[in-house]
Amino acid sequence: MHTQSLTHRNSYPLPTARAARNVPPPALLNESIELMGAAMPFARNGEIYGENEPAEYLYKVISGAVRTYKVLNDGRRQIGAFYLPGDIFGLEIGEVHSFSAEAIVECKVMLIKRSSVVALAGRSHDVANQLWTMTAKELQRTQAHIMLLIKTAQERVAGFLLEMASRAPAGNTVELPMSRQDIADYLGLTIETVSRTLTQLENSAAISVPSSRRIVLRNQAALNRLNA
Amino acid sequence: MHTQSLTHRNSYPLPTARAARNVPPPALLNESIELMGAAMPFARNGEIYGENEPAEYLYKVISGAVRTYKVLNDGRRQIGAFYLPGDIFGLEIGEVHSFSAEAIVECKVMLIKRSSVVALAGRSHDVANQLWTMTAKELQRTQAHIMLLIKTAQERVAGFLLEMASRAPAGNTVELPMSRQDIADYLGLTIETVSRTLTQLENSAAISVPSSRRIVLRNQAALNRLNA
DNA sequence: CGTGATCTTGAGGGAATTCAATGTCGGTGG
DNA sequence: CCACCGACATTGAATTCCCTCAAGATCACG
Numbered sequence: 001m002h003t004q005s006l007t008h009r010n011s012y013p014l015p016t017a018r019a020a021r022n023v024p025p026p027a028l029l030n031e032s033i034e035l036m037g038a039a040m041p042f043a044r045n046g047e048i049y050g051e052n053e054p055a056e057y058l059y060k061v062i063s064g065a066v067r068t069y070k071v072l073n074d075g076r077r078q079i080g081a082f083y084l085p086g087d088i089f090g091l092e093i094g095e096v097h098s099f100s101a102e103a104i105v106e107c108k109v110m111l112i113k114r115s116s117v118v119a120l121a122g123r124s125h126d127v128a129n130q131l132w133t134m135t136a137k138e139l140q141r142t143q144a145h146i147m148l149l150i151k152t153a154q155e156r157v158a159g160f161l162l163e164m165a166s167r168a169p170a171g172n173t174v175e176l177p178m179s180r181q182d183i184a185d186y187l188g189l190t191i192e193t194v195s196r197t198l199t200q201l202e203n204s205a206a207i208s209v210p211s212s213r214r215i216v217l218r219n220q221a222a223l224n225r226l227n228a
Numbered sequence: 229m230h231t232q233s234l235t236h237r238n239s240y241p242l243p244t245a246r247a248a249r250n251v252p253p254p255a256l257l258n259e260s261i262e263l264m265g266a267a268m269p270f271a272r273n274g275e276i277y278g279e280n281e282p283a284e285y286l287y288k289v290i291s292g293a294v295r296t297y298k299v300l301n302d303g304r305r306q307i308g309a310f311y312l313p314g315d316i317f318g319l320e321i322g323e324v325h326s327f328s329a330e331a332i333v334e335c336k337v338m339l340i341k342r343s344s345v346v347a348l349a350g351r352s353h354d355v356a357n358q359l360w361t362m363t364a365k366e367l368q369r370t371q372a373h374i375m376l377l378i379k380t381a382q383e384r385v386a387g388f389l390l391e392m393a394s395r396a397p398a399g400n401t402v403e404l405p406m407s408r409q410d411i412a413d414y415l416g417l418t419i420e421t422v423s424r425t426l427t428q429l430e431n432s433a434a435i436s437v438p439s440s441r442r443i444v445l446r447n448q449a450a451l452n453r454l455n456a
Numbered sequence: 457c458g459t460g461a462t463c464t465t466g467a468g469g470g471a472a473t474t475c476a477a478t479g480t481c482g483g484t485g486g
Numbered sequence: 487c488c489a490c491c492g493a494c495a496t497t498g499a500a501t502t503c504c505c506t507c508a509a510g511a512t513c514a515c516g
Contacts, residue, residue, distance in 0.1 A: 070375060072456045078378050080371060093364030098371060122353050129349075132360040135367060136321030142370045143308060143326060147298060149377040150306050150416040153504070180463065188378040190505060195464050212463060212513085228300040381472065408495060421472055423496050440481085440495060457516100464511065472503085479496065486489085 037110040042103035051100045057111045059090040064107030065177035068099040079186040082178060084167055091135055104177050149188050151228060156187040157197040158226035165217055172217040265338040270331035279328045283320040285339045289313050292335030293405035296327040307414040310406060312395055319363055332405050377416050379456060384415040385425040386454035393445055400445040
């Protein structure tokens with residue numbers, strides 16, 4: 001459990017510090033998160049929060065990558081989302097998290113007390129609106145995930161690569177922070193099928209795989225065609 | 229297209245009418261929807277809105293049942309959700325709907341102008357909060373849907389039946405408004421697999437199927453076990 | 457250079473799909 | 487009233503795609 005590590009976060013500057021300095025409430029939730037928290041480090045595979053734990057914080061990825069997931073009682077794991085630098089996660093309506101969150105690689109994550117944001121939203125319509133917008137964006141992302149899960153293996157992998165490419169900084173090379181197992185659990189496939197499918201895509205000249213965690217999209221049109 | 233039918237809804241009472249009567253803004257979004265709209269009828273299979281159409285309204289099911297769905301370019305259809313009396317749908321953040329919506333059976337649906345709700349939310353923190361809460365609930369529902377889609381056919385069908393049972397009014401009999409095709413497209417299966425699976429569940433005494441649209445949950449524990 | 461973790465590849469099996477036929481129900485008209 | 491029709495549902499047989507199990511290959515790291 002990581003509870004202690006979260007608990008001692010109380011020593012980080014909180015909104016009261018801002019109030020004391022007579023700073024007007026920030027219009028942008030994104031900004032307020034930066035102002036209200038300090039980056040907290042997590043080791044590779046470190047737990048950020050667990051399913052059913054109180055949802056006390058919101059989180060913003062500063063560096064590294066995060067996965068959220070659920071485990072069924074027979075051990076199957078489903079990854080709900082990958083979060084990359086700049087992404088906010090842990091936004092829940094209930095009192096507890098409905099997924100668990102782990103660092104995929106070494107990470108820095110900004111934390112903000114949920115109660116602070118909610119309080120802020122009670123005063124600023126801007127913040128309230130962004131809280132809603134962020135949740136709605138997450139909803140759209142989840143709906144897109146559903147559309148992936150009904151497709152063939154090729155389509156899922158192609159869709160995943162295109163998604164990662166669109167979120168990555170640069171051109172047509174995707175740097176994957178996650179393992180094949182993570183990808184498989186995100187796409188509802190096995191590692192073997194993911195691996196085989198990547199090989200197929202490479203043989204059909206749609207991609208090349210210089211190293212297992214680096215993938216070059218050689219024929220984006222072909223991938224888009226698979227993306228249905 | 230149903231655009232005309234929506235357009236003439238401008239003749240329904242709008243928030244301004246309430247303001248003129250010096251009524252305080254309602255605290256509950258649910259109430260405001262009832263106050264702001266009148267029930268509109270839709271025929272079986274009638275389109276309520278289409279994907280990529282402007283998201284001008286929110287909708288509340290008064291009677292009947294609604295499905296939202298997307299169609300892939302090769303014709304595969306994925307149903308995003310079923311909405312039953314009391315449920316609100318069409319809540320989108322973007323300017324356009326990301327799914328289409330159709331009446332499964334003859335329906336009455338309450339409509340409310342999106343702009344009115346958003347304006348109301350700008351004045352009432354209560355309404356803003358409920359707008360957020362509703363979106364977050366929808367997110368949770370979608371995440372649960374993902375967990376269904378990674379399971380076996382038996383588990384998906386069992387999960388679907390339990391979901392419908394928990395939403396239906398009465399005891400352990402589920403009255404299905406939707407066809408096998410709808411169920412299949414919701415669960416990412418074929419109608420044949422849905423049909424065969426129901427037969428299996430019946431043979432294993434977990435359910436009985438007196439008529440194709442009526443299902444009795446005979447052994448809820450067994451279904452829950454399948455629900456993983 | 458070994459060791460464990462991760463990834464790839466192969467062979468065989470199984471669950472769901474596809475294709476096809478039959479069965480059932482509700483409505484409509486003779 | 488019942489015979490017919492179309493829509494919907496069920497069942498069967500064959501196929502396909504992905505999974506499972508198993509063996510190598512590659513990579514990172516001490």
